[in-house]
Amino acid sequence: MIPPSDFIHGPWRAVPVLGVTQILAWGGIYYTPVLIVPMIAREHGWSMSFAMGGFSVALLAAGLSAPYIGRAIDRFGGHLVMTAGSLLGALGLVLITIAEHRAAYIAVWILLGVALSASLYDAAFASLGRIFGAAARRPITALTLAGGFASTVGWPATHFLTEAVGWRGTYLIYAALLVVIAAPLHAFLLPRERFAAAPPPTDGIKAPDKVLPARGWPFVLVAGGFAVYAFVPSALAAHLLAIFARSGIDSDTVVWIGALFGPAQVGARVIEFAFGRNLHPLWIARIALTTLFTGFIMIAVLGIAPPVAAAFAIVFGGSNGLITIARGAVPLALFGASGYGRLMGRLAFPFLLVQAAAPLVMAAVIDGLSDTAALALACAFGTAALVCFYVIRRPA
Known part of the structure; x- marks a missing residue:
């Protein structure tokens, strides 16, 4: 059993912190294009292939930046890198509401792609690996339980918001949530210490004695x-x-x-x-x-x-x-x-x-x-x- 105090003062508080921020990042950035991009295309008179192509460019930017994000988390910690990811995501969501030119639209999606790389599962897993070391498997599984509800929450919320305040208002609300909730959680509540050097866990999980070279x-x-x-x-x-x-x-x-x-x-x-x-x-x-x-x-x-x-x-x-x-x-x-x-x-x-x-x-x-x-x-x-x-x- 995990001591309840570990969820408040110990390393396990990383799981509920990242659980909340994963729902916000997935729901506010990753799952919104399927509902919002068609609205953007209609308003600007763009083809759907071009408008949705912006999201593909974001994923490409996320892939290109991922190795650098991972190294930064190893060196500086998720509390800094993922905070930056939340703030970049908020900035991108604000900018996409005023991007009228095609080049500006693609540029904003590149920015959002870097934000995705520093906000979603890969960054969260890297942060948990830095915090827990070889014992990170259970925290990773626990985190995915919370992340699994992102689409369940995100799509209905986006549908409701677009009906109520339009797609621009929706993106501005999600940007505010990333600034007011996600960034502070990452900055102030995500553990900063490296727990990999702690004594072996006592819940029956043993760190592997031998590993393969990562090449x-x-x-x-x-x-x-x-x-x-x-x-x-x-x-x-x-x-x-x-x-x-x-x-x-x-x-x-x-x-x-x-x-x-x-x-x-x-x-x-x-x-x-x-x-x-x-x-x-x-x-x-x-x-x-x-x-x-x-x-x-x-x-x-x-x-x-x-x-x-x-x-x-x-x-x-x-x-x-x-x-x-x-x-x-x-x-x-x-x-x-x-x-x-x-x-x-x-x-x-x-x-x-x-x-x-x-x-x-x-x-x-x-x-x-x-x-x-x-x-x-x-x-x-x-x-x-x-x-x-x-x-x-x-x-x-």
Whole structure:
């Protein structure tokens, strides 16, 4: 058991602090484009491809800046770097409300991309690795439980706000939340000390005795596995519900099916937190990707009908929830806590690049071939990730 005092005076207070700030960053910056960018495109007379391309540029900027963000967290701490990320995010949200020129619009998204890199899971995991060292797996899992509610909170809140105050007012409100809540939480409540040198934990978790060097084939397989997997959630988040609708499922049912993703994601993380602590993170990744592969086979064999689509949404959500944990836990278990922030930045770079490209590639396959071919492509990327994680061997 974790002493309650650790959530107030000890290192575990990082988890609720980052839990709140993750919901604000994901909900205010990452999840808003799907609802707000169409409004921006209509108002400025821009094409949807250009307007949404700004968000892709942001993800590209996030990937390019991720290694530097990770190194900065290792050196200075998340309390400084993530505070800067919150303030940059707020500045970007304010500037996007006054960006009238196309070049200014893209420039603001580049700024927001750097803010995302310093605000989302990769930065939070790096901060937890600096604070907890080799014992960071449970805090990482606990954090993802809170982060899993970001879309559940963010999309309804954005919908309500855009109806009430318009898209500009919505972005200004989110900017204020980042300045008034997220930045102070990072600056004043996120632990500053390095807890990696503390005595081993007493809850049955033992730090690994041997680690692999973060280079060569082990690193390539880990980076490649997560990068190719990044295609799956990014592509499906953009196109899966539309594919279900084109298959003949009515719009109300499609929305209901989409709502299953969030709870399935959180449910899988709860199970891992409760029962998976003694299971090596590599097996968490393998189990998740095997389950996802089974879901794709189910759709191929049974076709897309409401019960099958609902089952796939649950499988997809649960698998993605576990992979999010594995993104933080696998590098820690294989390569150790030394330089963990820099390592997470190096791993985030290819992940975010693939994530940025996936919706565009998926759209091209749908337009040029078919929905079936697009789902097969997503399955192929997931299978490639599964192969990477089965090939990796943990230290003896």
